[in-house]
Structure formats: C-alpha cells, structure tokens
Amino acid sequence: SLSCVPLSEKGKGDYYYGFSWLLQSYGMFCPSDFESIGTLLSPDAMAILFSLRLVFVCLGVHLGESMCFVALTGGIACGKSSVSGILVGSQSSDNYQDGTVGLICADTIAHQILLPPSVLESYSVEGSNPTTVIACVVKPKESVFFELVAAFEGHDILSPNGTIDRTKMGSIVFRDGEKRRGLNRITHPKIFSILMSRLVHQALFSNNDLVVADVPLLFESGKLSWLFAITICVVTDPVTQFHRLQLRNPELSPKECEDRINSQLNLDLKMKLSDIVIDNSGSLDELKDKVEDVRRDIMRRLFGIGLSLLQVLLLIGGSTSIAISSKFFSQT
Numbered sequence: 001s002l003s004c005v006p007l008s009e010k011g012k013g014d015y016y017y018g019f020s021w022l023l024q025s026y027g028m029f030c031p032s033d034f035e036s037i038g039t040l041l042s043p044d045a046m047a048i049l050f051s052l053r054l055v056f057v058c059l060g061v062h063l064g065e066s067m068c069f070v071a072l073t074g075g076i077a078c079g080k081s082s083v084s085g086i087l088v089g090s091q092s093s094d095n096y097q098d099g100t101v102g103l104i105c106a107d108t109i110a111h112q113i114l115l116p117p118s119v120l121e122s123y124s125v126e127g128s129n130p131t132t133v134i135a136c137v138v139k140p141k142e143s144v145f146f147e148l149v150a151a152f153e154g155h156d157i158l159s160p161n162g163t164i165d166r167t168k169m170g171s172i173v174f175r176d177g178e179k180r181r182g183l184n185r186i187t188h189p190k191i192f193s194i195l196m197s198r199l200v201h202q203a204l205f206s207n208n209d210l211v212v213a214d215v216p217l218l219f220e221s222g223k224l225s226w227l228f229a230i231t232i233c234v235v236t237d238p239v240t241q242f243h244r245l246q247l248r249n250p251e252l253s254p255k256e257c258e259d260r261i262n263s264q265l266n267l268d269l270k271m272k273l274s275d276i277v278i279d280n281s282g283s284l285d286e287l288k289d290k291v292e293d294v295r296r297d298i299m300r301r302l303f304g305i306g307l308s309l310l311q312v313l314l315l316i317g318g319s320t321s322i323a324i325s326s327k328f329f330s331q332t
C-alpha cells in the first residue's frame, strides 16, 4: 500500500516529504502535525509508519528493560570462565527462576577461527563441534588459518594433524610482543565482528535477561567496551593468579606463565575501567556467593541500567532502515 503514495513534487502543490518521513518513522511527529505543516503521507502509509513506531517502541522497551549486555573481563586465570560457569550453570537449579543468562565467549570464537576452513565446514554440516559440547559459531569463510600459516612462516605452529597447535603458537606470541601484535591484527577484527553478530543475534532472537560476554582483552582491544552496559572485572592477588595459571597449565614454565600475565594490561587499570570488581582470591564457595550477589544486583537494577550503545544503534538502525525502505517503496 506504500507504493500508492505519490512521489514528492515540491512547488506543484502536491506532496512534499523532505526529511519528514524519517522523523515521522521515529515517532517525532503525529500525522496531524504533518498535515498542519503541509506534508502528507497517504493514510495507508501513515498507518504503517504508526504501527512501525509501536514495534520499535516495544523493541526498545524489550531491549532496554529486559535485556542487559554485560562484559566479563579480568586477568588471565583470574576466574572469568568460573564466573560465567556459575552464572550459566546455576540457571538449572530450582531456586534460579528470576532471570536467564546467555553466554558468549571470545576465547571460544578465537579458538574456532584458528581452525582450517575444511574442519569448520565439517562442523557446520554436523551443526556443532563433535569434539566438544560447544556449538560452532564460526563459518568456514571466517577462518584465519591460512593467514596465520603465512604470517608465521618459518615457525613451527602446526600439530601433526595439520591444525594450529595453540600451545606452540602461545609459546611464540607470549614471549614476543611483535609476533603477538601480528596475531592480534589478524584475529581481533574477526573476533570483533563475530562477537558483534552473536550479540545482535542474542538481542533479536533470545529471551535472556542477561547476555554475558567473556572477553579477556576487552580493554586491550580498545574498541569493545561501548557494546556493553556493564563491565565486570574478575581479579585475584598476583600470587594466586600465578599459582592458578601454573596449576591449570602445568605444561607452561614459570617464565611462560609470567610472560602470559605480563602480556595483558595490569589488573589495577582493568579494575579502574570496570563497573563491578569481583575478587576471586578466596575459595570457589566464596566466589559463588559473590557472583550470586552481583547477579541479583544487576537483575534488580536492570530497569535503571538503560541501553548499551549497541542496543541504541540497533534501535536506530532498525527504524532507519524501515523508514528508508518505506520511502523507497513509496517512490516505486
């Protein structure tokens, strides 16, 4: 029905849209305002734009009041995965009925883009990665395998089965800043775009109250914080951090553990840049209590937290595209 709206013809006394069609689609004017300033859409077009206005208001209310994007960051081996595990795992318990949590993990994305396209192809055919329970979120064309093989030519980074051996790669990049920056230059743009698409997917197609993104290099990457309404930083004291890293990765020498810790922004700065700090220097039971407190606090404040910039962009982008397409259809 929008196609029957006549093309604007300034000066001929008919219809003139200017930018009013855009403003109107945002709900800034009522149809009567338009009539009074001499700009008119057909009744059908006005009805449709009015309904769209309602849809976007509802979407805004849905995103702003019932979903919150939270970033989880912190030092290496400080407990980000443990915190996200507690947040997601406790949903299955009976007393956990007030809010659901969706999880996106940047490390998982980083691991999957290292795989050769042929391996990702077989995962996408089967729907999920058969070696782990983690769904494959990366498409074969998003693999950076060949770029990395070329960038690390002359270095032994492959395992006997022809995939990238992350331990070998790690031992190169964590002791050589230049190599690490080279790896980051190749991997980070891909991780960023896949993370963005996962967030958009969560925003549009999930009913989760919290979407938690585990992003170890949130501040180092310098480009991601704006996506999130809240940032949580998981920290421990330096001795505990070193000890847990060694316990979890016994294959690393003390020097390699030190290199990994030093390759990240220092924890004091990360704490300053975050909204909430969880100190995980104590026991796992203490961590569970702290995470539960934080979760309750966020759920309680959800209404007042507002929109992250990504959510605002989604809203504006969605309504602009509808407005533009309605103008386009009105001219065809």
Ligand SMILES: CC(C)(COP(=O)(O)OP(=O)(O)OC[C@H]1O[C@@H](n2cnc3c(N)ncnc32)[C@H](O)[C@@H]1O)[C@@H](O)C(=O)NCCC(=O)NCCS
Residues within 6 Å of the ligand: 075, 076, 077, 106, 107, 110, 111, 114, 166, 167, 169, 170, 173, 180, 183, 184, 187, 188, 191, 215, 216, 217, 218, 260, 263, 264
């Ligand atoms: C270097 C790689 C091959 C080592 O793999 P490995 O399985 O041994 O470690 P894993 O990926 O589990 O990372 C463990 C932790 O190391 C830290 N870390 C990973 N990459 C980096 C990096 N480029 N700079 C600083 N710290 C890093 C993070 O805290 C991460 O949680 C791998 O981490 C990688 O490909 N990194 C580049 C991509 C990246 O920046 N990932 C972090 C996600 S934002």
Ligand SMILES: Nc1ncnc2c1ncn2[C@@H]1O[C@H](COP(=O)(O)OP(=O)(O)OP(=O)(O)O)[C@@H](O)[C@H]1O
Residues within 6 Å of the ligand: 074, 075, 076, 077, 078, 079, 080, 081, 082, 083, 107, 216, 244, 245, 247, 248, 280, 281, 282, 283, 284, 285, 287
């Ligand atoms: N409170 C705790 N008490 C004892 N061990 C813990 C505690 N919290 C975490 N750990 C252990 O410390 C190690 C590091 O924790 P975890 O993997 O959650 O850290 P991370 O921040 O996700 O690490 P990375 O930066 O490498 O992704 C793991 O082996 C985990 O089991």
